[in-house]
Amino acid sequence: MADEKIKINRTEKVARTNNTVKRRRPLAEKIAEEPAILLEKTISESKKIVASIENNEPVRKIEEYWHLLGPGLTTGAADDDPSGIATYSQAGARYGFQWLWLASFTFPLMAIAQEMCARIGLVTGRGLAANIKKHFSPRVLYFTTVLLFAANTFNIGADLGAMSQVTRLIFPNLNFGFLVIFFAITSLLLQIFTTYQKYARYLKWLALVLLSYVFTAMLIEINWKEVAIATFIPHMTWDKDSLLLVTGILGTTISPYLFFWQTSQEVEEEILQGKTKVKDRIGASDQEIKEMRLDIWSGMFLSNLVMFFIISTCSATLHAAGITNIASAADAASALRPLAGDNAYLLFAIGVIGTGLLAIPVLAGSVSYALSEAFGWREGLYNKLSRARAFYGVIIISVFVGLLLNFIGLDPIKALIYSAVANGLVAPVVLTLIVLISGNKEIMGHRANGSLNRIFGWLLVIFMSLAGLATIISLF
Numbered sequence: 001m002a003d004e005k006i007k008i009n010r011t012e013k014v015a016r017t018n019n020t021v022k023r024r025r026p027l028a029e030k031i032a033e034e035p036a037i038l039l040e041k042t043i044s045e046s047k048k049i050v051a052s053i054e055n056n057e058p059v060r061k062i063e064e065y066w067h068l069l070g071p072g073l074t075t076g077a078a079d080d081d082p083s084g085i086a087t088y089s090q091a092g093a094r095y096g097f098q099w100l101w102l103a104s105f106t107f108p109l110m111a112i113a114q115e116m117c118a119r120i121g122l123v124t125g126r127g128l129a130a131n132i133k134k135h136f137s138p139r140v141l142y143f144t145t146v147l148l149f150a151a152n153t154f155n156i157g158a159d160l161g162a163m164s165q166v167t168r169l170i171f172p173n174l175n176f177g178f179l180v181i182f183f184a185i186t187s188l189l190l191q192i193f194t195t196y197q198k199y200a201r202y203l204k205w206l207a208l209v210l211l212s213y214v215f216t217a218m219l220i221e222i223n224w225k226e227v228a229i230a231t232f233i234p235h236m237t238w239d240k241d242s243l244l245l246v247t248g249i250l251g252t253t254i255s256p257y258l259f260f261w262q263t264s265q266e267v268e269e270e271i272l273q274g275k276t277k278v279k280d281r282i283g284a285s286d287q288e289i290k291e292m293r294l295d296i297w298s299g300m301f302l303s304n305l306v307m308f309f310i311i312s313t314c315s316a317t318l319h320a321a322g323i324t325n326i327a328s329a330a331d332a333a334s335a336l337r338p339l340a341g342d343n344a345y346l347l348f349a350i351g352v353i354g355t356g357l358l359a360i361p362v363l364a365g366s367v368s369y370a371l372s373e374a375f376g377w378r379e380g381l382y383n384k385l386s387r388a389r390a391f392y393g394v395i396i397i398s399v400f401v402g403l404l405l406n407f408i409g410l411d412p413i414k415a416l417i418y419s420a421v422a423n424g425l426v427a428p429v430v431l432t433l434i435v436l437i438s439g440n441k442e443i444m445g446h447r448a449n450g451s452l453n454r455i456f457g458w459l460l461v462i463f464m465s466l467a468g469l470a471t472i473i474s475l476f
Helices: 002-054 057-068 071-079 082-095 102-124 128-135 138-170 176-193 196-218 224-232 240-253 256-272 286-319 329-340 342-375 389-405 412-438 441-447 451-474
Strands: none
Touching: 057 286, 071 102, 071 196, 071 256, 071 286, 071 342, 082 138, 082 240, 082 286, 082 329, 082 342, 102 128, 102 224, 102 240, 102 256, 102 286, 102 412, 102 441, 102 451, 128 138, 128 256, 128 342, 128 412, 138 176, 138 256, 138 329, 138 342, 138 389, 138 412, 176 196, 176 342, 176 389, 196 256, 196 286, 196 342, 240 286, 240 412, 240 451, 256 342, 256 412, 286 329, 329 342, 342 389, 412 441, 412 451
Protein backbone atom coordinates (compact mmCIF):
# COMPACT_ATOMS: atom_id res chain seq x y z
CA MET A 1 0.00 0.00 0.00
CA ALA A 2 2.85 2.35 0.87
CA ASP A 3 4.47 1.67 -2.49
CA GLU A 4 1.22 2.37 -4.29
CA LYS A 5 0.83 5.69 -2.42
CA ILE A 6 4.38 6.67 -3.33
CA LYS A 7 3.67 5.77 -7.00
CA ILE A 8 0.42 7.80 -7.02
CA ASN A 9 2.19 10.78 -5.43
CA ARG A 10 4.92 10.62 -8.04
CA THR A 11 2.35 10.48 -10.83
CA GLU A 12 0.50 13.46 -9.40
CA LYS A 13 3.80 15.34 -9.06
CA VAL A 14 4.74 14.66 -12.72
CA ALA A 15 1.27 15.76 -13.81
CA ARG A 16 1.58 18.95 -11.77
CA THR A 17 5.05 19.55 -13.26
CA ASN A 18 3.74 19.02 -16.80
CA ASN A 19 0.86 21.40 -16.16
CA THR A 20 3.34 23.94 -14.88
CA VAL A 21 5.45 23.53 -18.06
CA LYS A 22 2.36 23.87 -20.19
CA ARG A 23 1.48 27.04 -18.35
CA ARG A 24 5.00 28.40 -18.77
CA ARG A 25 5.60 27.40 -22.47
CA PRO A 26 2.76 29.17 -24.33
CA LEU A 27 4.34 32.65 -24.31
CA ALA A 28 7.68 31.49 -25.74
CA GLU A 29 6.08 29.06 -28.13
CA LYS A 30 3.53 31.60 -29.26
CA ILE A 31 6.26 34.05 -30.21
CA ALA A 32 8.26 31.35 -31.98
CA GLU A 33 5.24 29.88 -33.77
CA GLU A 34 3.85 33.17 -35.11
CA PRO A 35 5.86 33.20 -38.40
CA ALA A 36 4.88 29.59 -39.13
CA ILE A 37 1.23 30.27 -38.31
CA LEU A 38 1.30 33.38 -40.52
CA LEU A 39 2.81 31.34 -43.37
CA GLU A 40 0.17 28.62 -42.97
CA LYS A 41 -2.61 31.21 -43.09
CA THR A 42 -1.04 32.87 -46.14
CA ILE A 43 -0.85 29.55 -47.99
CA SER A 44 -4.41 28.68 -47.01
CA GLU A 45 -5.78 32.07 -48.09
CA SER A 46 -3.75 31.97 -51.32
CA LYS A 47 -5.28 28.61 -52.18
CA LYS A 48 -8.73 30.04 -51.54
CA ILE A 49 -8.00 33.06 -53.73
CA VAL A 50 -6.60 30.90 -56.57
CA ALA A 51 -9.61 28.61 -56.32
CA SER A 52 -12.00 31.56 -56.41
CA ILE A 53 -10.17 33.03 -59.43
CA GLU A 54 -10.27 29.71 -61.26
CA ASN A 55 -13.98 29.39 -60.53
CA ASN A 56 -14.62 33.04 -61.43
CA GLU A 57 -16.68 33.18 -64.62
CA PRO A 58 -15.05 36.29 -66.21
CA VAL A 59 -11.54 34.95 -65.56
CA ARG A 60 -12.47 31.56 -66.99
CA LYS A 61 -13.94 33.27 -70.06
CA ILE A 62 -10.71 35.22 -70.59
CA GLU A 63 -8.65 32.03 -70.28
CA GLU A 64 -10.88 30.22 -72.77
CA TYR A 65 -10.67 33.19 -75.15
CA TRP A 66 -6.87 33.19 -74.97
CA HIS A 67 -6.72 29.47 -75.78
CA LEU A 68 -8.93 30.03 -78.85
CA LEU A 69 -6.53 32.59 -80.31
CA GLY A 70 -3.91 31.28 -82.69
CA PRO A 71 -3.07 31.88 -86.38
CA GLY A 72 -5.31 34.95 -86.62
CA LEU A 73 -3.60 36.66 -83.69
CA THR A 74 -0.06 35.99 -84.93
CA THR A 75 -0.95 36.97 -88.51
CA GLY A 76 -2.46 40.26 -87.37
CA ALA A 77 0.51 41.00 -85.12
CA ALA A 78 3.02 40.13 -87.86
CA ASP A 79 1.36 42.74 -90.07
CA ASP A 80 2.75 45.48 -87.79
CA ASP A 81 6.36 44.78 -88.69
CA PRO A 82 9.12 47.47 -88.45
CA SER A 83 8.43 48.63 -92.02
CA GLY A 84 4.75 49.04 -91.17
CA ILE A 85 5.67 50.91 -87.99
CA ALA A 86 7.81 53.28 -90.07
CA THR A 87 4.87 53.91 -92.44
CA TYR A 88 2.43 54.61 -89.60
CA SER A 89 5.00 56.82 -87.85
CA GLN A 90 5.47 58.86 -91.02
CA ALA A 91 1.69 59.26 -91.35
CA GLY A 92 1.43 60.66 -87.83
CA ALA A 93 4.55 62.80 -87.98
CA ARG A 94 3.81 64.41 -91.33
CA TYR A 95 0.02 64.71 -91.34
CA GLY A 96 -0.93 64.64 -87.67
CA PHE A 97 -4.25 62.95 -86.94
CA GLN A 98 -5.46 63.38 -90.55
CA TRP A 99 -5.16 59.74 -91.61
CA LEU A 100 -6.21 58.23 -88.29
CA TRP A 101 -9.56 57.15 -89.74
CA LEU A 102 -7.73 54.67 -91.99
CA ALA A 103 -7.31 52.33 -88.98
CA SER A 104 -11.06 51.84 -88.68
CA PHE A 105 -11.40 51.70 -92.49
CA THR A 106 -8.84 48.94 -93.04
CA PHE A 107 -9.94 46.84 -90.05
CA PRO A 108 -13.05 45.19 -91.58
CA LEU A 109 -11.42 44.89 -95.02
CA MET A 110 -8.37 43.21 -93.58
CA ALA A 111 -10.46 40.90 -91.36
CA ILE A 112 -12.70 39.83 -94.26
CA ALA A 113 -9.69 39.07 -96.47
CA GLN A 114 -7.98 36.99 -93.78
CA GLU A 115 -11.22 35.23 -92.90
CA MET A 116 -11.64 34.13 -96.53
CA CYS A 117 -8.07 32.79 -96.49
CA ALA A 118 -8.62 30.94 -93.21
CA ARG A 119 -11.88 29.46 -94.48
CA ILE A 120 -10.13 28.19 -97.62
CA GLY A 121 -7.51 26.45 -95.47
CA LEU A 122 -10.06 24.92 -93.10
CA VAL A 123 -12.49 23.69 -95.76
CA THR A 124 -10.05 22.42 -98.41
CA GLY A 125 -7.30 21.21 -96.08
CA ARG A 126 -4.73 22.86 -98.37
CA GLY A 127 -2.71 26.06 -98.42
CA LEU A 128 -3.56 28.99 -100.66
CA ALA A 129 -0.88 28.26 -103.27
CA ALA A 130 -1.99 24.61 -103.52
CA ASN A 131 -5.56 25.77 -104.17
CA ILE A 132 -4.47 28.30 -106.79
CA LYS A 133 -2.41 25.61 -108.49
CA LYS A 134 -5.34 23.19 -108.50
CA HIS A 135 -8.01 25.57 -109.81
CA PHE A 136 -6.12 28.09 -112.00
CA SER A 137 -3.31 28.30 -114.49
CA PRO A 138 0.13 27.46 -113.01
CA ARG A 139 1.53 30.57 -114.74
CA VAL A 140 -0.57 32.78 -112.46
CA LEU A 141 0.82 31.01 -109.41
CA TYR A 142 4.43 31.18 -110.60
CA PHE A 143 4.06 34.90 -111.35
CA THR A 144 2.66 35.66 -107.91
CA THR A 145 5.14 33.49 -105.99
CA VAL A 146 8.19 35.03 -107.74
CA LEU A 147 6.96 38.54 -106.94
CA LEU A 148 6.05 37.43 -103.40
CA PHE A 149 9.60 36.12 -102.92
CA ALA A 150 11.05 39.45 -104.10
CA ALA A 151 8.69 41.54 -101.95
CA ASN A 152 9.21 39.46 -98.83
CA THR A 153 12.99 39.33 -99.21
CA PHE A 154 13.26 43.12 -99.50
CA ASN A 155 10.93 43.42 -96.53
CA ILE A 156 13.03 41.00 -94.46
CA GLY A 157 16.13 43.03 -95.27
CA ALA A 158 14.46 46.27 -94.23
CA ASP A 159 13.11 44.70 -91.00
CA LEU A 160 16.50 43.24 -90.02
CA GLY A 161 18.08 46.64 -90.57
CA ALA A 162 15.38 48.44 -88.58
CA MET A 163 15.67 46.03 -85.63
CA SER A 164 19.45 46.45 -85.56
CA GLN A 165 19.25 50.25 -85.75
CA VAL A 166 16.74 50.40 -82.91
CA THR A 167 18.82 48.01 -80.77
CA ARG A 168 21.82 50.31 -81.23
CA LEU A 169 19.74 53.19 -79.89
CA ILE A 170 19.49 51.25 -76.62
CA PHE A 171 22.98 49.68 -76.75
CA PRO A 172 25.14 52.05 -78.85
CA ASN A 173 28.31 49.96 -78.49
CA LEU A 174 26.87 46.97 -80.35
CA ASN A 175 27.96 46.59 -83.95
CA PHE A 176 25.25 46.97 -86.62
CA GLY A 177 26.53 44.08 -88.73
CA PHE A 178 26.70 41.77 -85.72
CA LEU A 179 23.10 42.61 -84.79
CA VAL A 180 21.79 41.97 -88.31
CA ILE A 181 23.45 38.54 -88.34
CA PHE A 182 22.30 37.81 -84.76
CA PHE A 183 18.64 38.58 -85.50
CA ALA A 184 18.73 36.61 -88.78
CA ILE A 185 20.27 33.51 -87.16
CA THR A 186 17.99 33.69 -84.12
CA SER A 187 14.94 33.80 -86.36
CA LEU A 188 16.15 30.85 -88.44
CA LEU A 189 17.04 28.69 -85.45
CA LEU A 190 13.64 29.22 -83.84
CA GLN A 191 11.78 28.51 -87.07
CA ILE A 192 13.76 25.44 -88.10
CA PHE A 193 14.64 23.68 -84.84
CA THR A 194 11.60 24.42 -82.66
CA THR A 195 8.56 22.17 -82.86
CA TYR A 196 5.54 23.82 -84.45
CA GLN A 197 3.56 23.56 -81.21
CA LYS A 198 6.22 25.45 -79.24
CA TYR A 199 6.89 27.84 -82.10
CA ALA A 200 3.20 28.75 -82.45
CA ARG A 201 3.06 29.41 -78.71
CA TYR A 202 6.16 31.61 -78.95
CA LEU A 203 4.61 33.67 -81.77
CA LYS A 204 1.35 33.97 -79.86
CA TRP A 205 2.99 35.42 -76.74
CA LEU A 206 5.30 37.60 -78.83
CA ALA A 207 2.21 39.20 -80.38
CA LEU A 208 1.54 40.84 -76.99
CA VAL A 209 4.62 43.03 -77.47
CA LEU A 210 2.40 45.18 -79.69
CA LEU A 211 0.67 46.44 -76.56
CA SER A 212 3.83 48.48 -75.93
CA TYR A 213 2.50 50.99 -78.45
CA VAL A 214 -0.74 51.32 -76.52
CA PHE A 215 1.24 51.89 -73.31
CA THR A 216 3.47 54.41 -75.11
CA ALA A 217 0.40 56.49 -76.00
CA MET A 218 -0.71 56.38 -72.37
CA LEU A 219 2.57 57.94 -71.25
CA ILE A 220 2.20 61.11 -73.31
CA GLU A 221 -0.31 63.92 -73.44
CA ILE A 222 -2.79 63.46 -76.30
CA ASN A 223 -5.81 65.59 -77.22
CA TRP A 224 -8.36 62.77 -77.30
CA LYS A 225 -11.07 65.09 -78.60
CA GLU A 226 -9.00 65.69 -81.76
CA VAL A 227 -8.35 61.95 -81.95
CA ALA A 228 -12.08 61.17 -81.80
CA ILE A 229 -12.88 63.71 -84.54
CA ALA A 230 -10.11 62.41 -86.82
CA THR A 231 -11.22 58.80 -86.20
CA PHE A 232 -14.85 59.24 -87.18
CA ILE A 233 -14.73 62.18 -89.63
CA PRO A 234 -12.40 61.42 -92.59
CA HIS A 235 -10.27 64.29 -93.83
CA MET A 236 -8.26 63.83 -97.02
CA THR A 237 -5.77 65.75 -99.14
CA TRP A 238 -4.99 64.23 -102.52
CA ASP A 239 -1.51 65.46 -103.38
CA LYS A 240 1.15 63.06 -104.64
CA ASP A 241 2.81 62.55 -101.23
CA SER A 242 -0.50 61.87 -99.50
CA LEU A 243 -1.50 59.39 -102.17
CA LEU A 244 1.81 57.56 -101.85
CA LEU A 245 1.44 57.41 -98.06
CA VAL A 246 -2.13 56.07 -98.22
CA THR A 247 -1.17 53.39 -100.71
CA GLY A 248 1.78 52.54 -98.46
CA ILE A 249 -0.55 52.11 -95.49
CA LEU A 250 -2.92 49.93 -97.51
CA GLY A 251 0.00 47.91 -98.87
CA THR A 252 1.62 47.32 -95.49
CA THR A 253 -1.72 46.55 -93.81
CA ILE A 254 -3.28 44.25 -96.42
CA SER A 255 -0.17 42.37 -97.58
CA PRO A 256 -0.05 39.28 -99.82
CA TYR A 257 2.28 37.36 -97.50
CA LEU A 258 -0.43 37.41 -94.83
CA PHE A 259 -2.84 35.61 -97.17
CA PHE A 260 -0.48 32.67 -97.73
CA TRP A 261 0.59 32.50 -94.10
CA GLN A 262 -2.96 32.55 -92.71
CA THR A 263 -4.18 29.73 -94.95
CA SER A 264 -1.16 27.53 -94.26
CA GLN A 265 -1.32 28.07 -90.50
CA GLU A 266 -4.92 26.89 -90.41
CA VAL A 267 -3.72 23.70 -92.12
CA GLU A 268 -0.80 23.40 -89.67
CA GLU A 269 -3.21 23.64 -86.73
CA GLU A 270 -5.28 20.77 -88.14
CA ILE A 271 -2.17 18.67 -88.70
CA LEU A 272 -1.27 19.34 -85.07
CA GLN A 273 -4.60 17.70 -84.19
CA GLY A 274 -3.52 14.55 -86.02
CA LYS A 275 -5.13 15.26 -89.42
CA THR A 276 -2.01 14.54 -91.46
CA LYS A 277 -3.83 13.55 -94.68
CA VAL A 278 -5.66 16.07 -96.87
CA LYS A 279 -8.81 13.91 -96.97
CA ASP A 280 -8.99 14.07 -93.15
CA ARG A 281 -8.82 17.88 -93.23
CA ILE A 282 -11.54 18.54 -95.80
CA GLY A 283 -14.59 20.31 -94.39
CA ALA A 284 -15.08 22.43 -91.28
CA SER A 285 -17.62 22.26 -88.46
CA ASP A 286 -19.69 25.23 -87.30
CA GLN A 287 -17.60 25.35 -84.12
CA GLU A 288 -14.34 25.50 -86.10
CA ILE A 289 -15.67 28.34 -88.25
CA LYS A 290 -16.89 30.21 -85.18
CA GLU A 291 -13.55 29.87 -83.40
CA MET A 292 -11.65 30.83 -86.55
CA ARG A 293 -13.70 34.03 -86.97
CA LEU A 294 -13.11 35.01 -83.34
CA ASP A 295 -9.39 34.44 -83.80
CA ILE A 296 -9.23 36.38 -87.10
CA TRP A 297 -11.23 39.40 -85.99
CA SER A 298 -9.29 39.59 -82.71
CA GLY A 299 -5.94 39.50 -84.52
CA MET A 300 -6.95 42.10 -87.10
CA PHE A 301 -8.39 44.32 -84.38
CA LEU A 302 -5.06 44.22 -82.53
CA SER A 303 -3.20 45.02 -85.75
CA ASN A 304 -5.31 48.08 -86.55
CA LEU A 305 -5.42 49.18 -82.92
CA VAL A 306 -1.63 49.36 -82.97
CA MET A 307 -1.71 51.37 -86.20
CA PHE A 308 -4.17 53.75 -84.51
CA PHE A 309 -1.93 54.31 -81.47
CA ILE A 310 1.30 54.68 -83.45
CA ILE A 311 -0.25 57.39 -85.62
CA SER A 312 -1.73 59.06 -82.51
CA THR A 313 1.59 58.96 -80.63
CA CYS A 314 3.67 60.36 -83.49
CA SER A 315 1.05 63.00 -84.23
CA ALA A 316 0.87 64.22 -80.61
CA THR A 317 4.66 64.36 -80.25
CA LEU A 318 6.59 64.55 -83.53
CA HIS A 319 4.04 66.44 -85.64
CA ALA A 320 3.29 68.83 -82.78
CA ALA A 321 7.03 69.56 -82.47
CA GLY A 322 7.44 70.14 -86.21
CA ILE A 323 9.31 66.88 -86.85
CA THR A 324 7.69 65.68 -90.06
CA ASN A 325 10.33 63.60 -91.83
CA ILE A 326 10.50 60.06 -90.46
CA ALA A 327 12.34 57.61 -92.69
CA SER A 328 12.38 54.54 -90.45
CA ALA A 329 11.10 53.04 -87.22
CA ALA A 330 14.49 53.86 -85.65
CA ASP A 331 14.04 57.53 -86.60
CA ALA A 332 10.62 57.53 -84.91
CA ALA A 333 11.95 55.94 -81.72
CA SER A 334 14.94 58.30 -81.59
CA ALA A 335 12.81 61.40 -82.16
CA LEU A 336 10.35 60.36 -79.44
CA ARG A 337 12.95 60.35 -76.66
CA PRO A 338 13.34 64.11 -76.02
CA LEU A 339 9.62 64.72 -76.56
CA ALA A 340 7.93 61.81 -74.78
CA GLY A 341 10.57 60.74 -72.26
CA ASP A 342 12.73 57.66 -71.79
CA ASN A 343 9.88 55.30 -70.89
CA ALA A 344 7.86 56.04 -74.03
CA TYR A 345 11.00 55.86 -76.16
CA LEU A 346 12.04 52.52 -74.66
CA LEU A 347 8.58 50.98 -75.10
CA PHE A 348 8.47 52.12 -78.73
CA ALA A 349 11.93 50.66 -79.38
CA ILE A 350 11.08 47.33 -77.71
CA GLY A 351 7.97 47.15 -79.89
CA VAL A 352 10.09 47.49 -83.05
CA ILE A 353 12.43 44.66 -82.00
CA GLY A 354 9.58 42.39 -80.89
CA THR A 355 7.50 42.87 -84.02
CA GLY A 356 10.56 42.22 -86.15
CA LEU A 357 11.17 38.89 -84.40
CA LEU A 358 7.53 38.06 -85.09
CA ALA A 359 7.34 39.32 -88.68
CA ILE A 360 10.55 37.90 -90.19
CA PRO A 361 9.53 34.23 -89.67
CA VAL A 362 6.10 35.02 -91.13
CA LEU A 363 7.61 36.76 -94.16
CA ALA A 364 10.07 33.93 -94.83
CA GLY A 365 7.56 31.22 -93.98
CA SER A 366 4.80 32.54 -96.21
CA VAL A 367 6.98 32.60 -99.32
CA SER A 368 8.26 29.11 -98.49
CA TYR A 369 4.70 27.78 -98.19
CA ALA A 370 3.81 29.40 -101.51
CA LEU A 371 6.82 28.04 -103.43
CA SER A 372 6.64 24.58 -101.85
CA GLU A 373 2.94 24.21 -102.68
CA ALA A 374 3.51 25.60 -106.18
CA PHE A 375 6.20 23.03 -106.98
CA GLY A 376 4.78 20.16 -104.96
CA TRP A 377 7.55 20.03 -102.34
CA ARG A 378 6.93 18.61 -98.89
CA GLU A 379 6.12 21.60 -96.68
CA GLY A 380 5.10 22.56 -93.18
CA LEU A 381 6.72 23.72 -89.96
CA TYR A 382 5.56 20.50 -88.31
CA ASN A 383 8.15 18.66 -90.44
CA LYS A 384 11.73 18.28 -89.28
CA LEU A 385 14.57 19.76 -91.35
CA SER A 386 15.53 16.39 -92.85
CA ARG A 387 11.96 15.75 -94.07
CA ALA A 388 11.34 19.13 -95.75
CA ARG A 389 14.73 20.36 -96.95
CA ALA A 390 13.37 22.42 -99.88
CA PHE A 391 10.77 24.09 -97.65
CA TYR A 392 13.33 25.11 -95.03
CA GLY A 393 15.85 25.88 -97.78
CA VAL A 394 13.59 28.63 -99.14
CA ILE A 395 13.28 30.10 -95.63
CA ILE A 396 17.08 30.10 -95.25
CA ILE A 397 17.62 31.67 -98.70
CA SER A 398 15.00 34.34 -98.12
CA VAL A 399 16.45 35.39 -94.75
CA PHE A 400 20.04 35.15 -96.04
CA VAL A 401 19.34 37.39 -99.06
CA GLY A 402 17.52 39.84 -96.78
CA LEU A 403 20.56 39.83 -94.51
CA LEU A 404 22.92 40.52 -97.44
CA LEU A 405 20.87 43.55 -98.52
CA ASN A 406 22.10 45.28 -95.35
CA PHE A 407 25.74 44.80 -96.43
CA ILE A 408 25.62 45.90 -100.08
CA GLY A 409 24.62 49.48 -99.41
CA LEU A 410 20.94 49.15 -100.32
CA ASP A 411 18.98 51.96 -98.72
CA PRO A 412 16.30 50.41 -96.47
CA ILE A 413 13.81 52.97 -97.72
CA LYS A 414 14.46 51.84 -101.30
CA ALA A 415 14.03 48.25 -100.15
CA LEU A 416 10.60 49.14 -98.81
CA ILE A 417 9.73 50.94 -102.06
CA TYR A 418 10.68 47.87 -104.08
CA SER A 419 8.66 45.75 -101.69
CA ALA A 420 5.67 48.07 -102.05
CA VAL A 421 5.84 47.87 -105.85
CA ALA A 422 5.98 44.06 -105.77
CA ASN A 423 3.11 43.94 -103.29
CA GLY A 424 1.16 46.39 -105.45
CA LEU A 425 1.42 43.96 -108.34
CA VAL A 426 0.75 40.80 -106.31
CA ALA A 427 -2.05 41.88 -103.95
CA PRO A 428 -4.85 42.52 -106.51
CA VAL A 429 -4.06 39.28 -108.37
CA VAL A 430 -3.98 37.13 -105.23
CA LEU A 431 -7.07 38.82 -103.77
CA THR A 432 -8.98 38.15 -106.98
CA LEU A 433 -8.07 34.46 -106.75
CA ILE A 434 -9.02 34.37 -103.05
CA VAL A 435 -12.47 35.87 -103.72
CA LEU A 436 -13.03 33.45 -106.62
CA ILE A 437 -11.96 30.37 -104.61
CA SER A 438 -13.80 31.31 -101.40
CA GLY A 439 -16.94 32.14 -103.38
CA ASN A 440 -16.96 28.92 -105.44
CA LYS A 441 -19.57 26.49 -104.06
CA GLU A 442 -17.98 23.57 -105.90
CA ILE A 443 -14.82 24.13 -103.86
CA MET A 444 -16.21 25.52 -100.61
CA GLY A 445 -19.68 23.93 -100.50
CA HIS A 446 -22.00 25.69 -98.06
CA ARG A 447 -18.96 27.53 -96.63
CA ALA A 448 -18.72 29.69 -99.77
CA ASN A 449 -18.86 33.48 -99.44
CA GLY A 450 -22.17 35.03 -98.54
CA SER A 451 -23.42 38.22 -100.17
CA LEU A 452 -21.68 40.53 -97.70
CA ASN A 453 -18.31 38.81 -97.97
CA ARG A 454 -18.60 38.78 -101.75
CA ILE A 455 -19.34 42.52 -101.92
CA PHE A 456 -16.55 43.48 -99.51
CA GLY A 457 -14.18 41.04 -101.20
CA TRP A 458 -14.59 42.68 -104.61
CA LEU A 459 -14.44 46.17 -103.07
CA LEU A 460 -11.13 45.18 -101.52
CA VAL A 461 -9.86 43.98 -104.91
CA ILE A 462 -10.78 47.36 -106.41
CA PHE A 463 -9.14 49.33 -103.56
CA MET A 464 -5.93 47.29 -103.71
CA SER A 465 -5.82 47.53 -107.53
CA LEU A 466 -6.09 51.33 -107.31
CA ALA A 467 -3.52 51.42 -104.49
CA GLY A 468 -1.08 49.28 -106.46
CA LEU A 469 -1.54 51.35 -109.60
CA ALA A 470 -1.10 54.59 -107.64
CA THR A 471 2.08 53.28 -106.00
CA ILE A 472 3.65 52.38 -109.33
CA ILE A 473 2.59 55.64 -111.04
CA SER A 474 3.85 57.78 -108.15
CA LEU A 475 7.37 56.37 -108.57
CA PHE A 476 7.70 57.68 -112.13
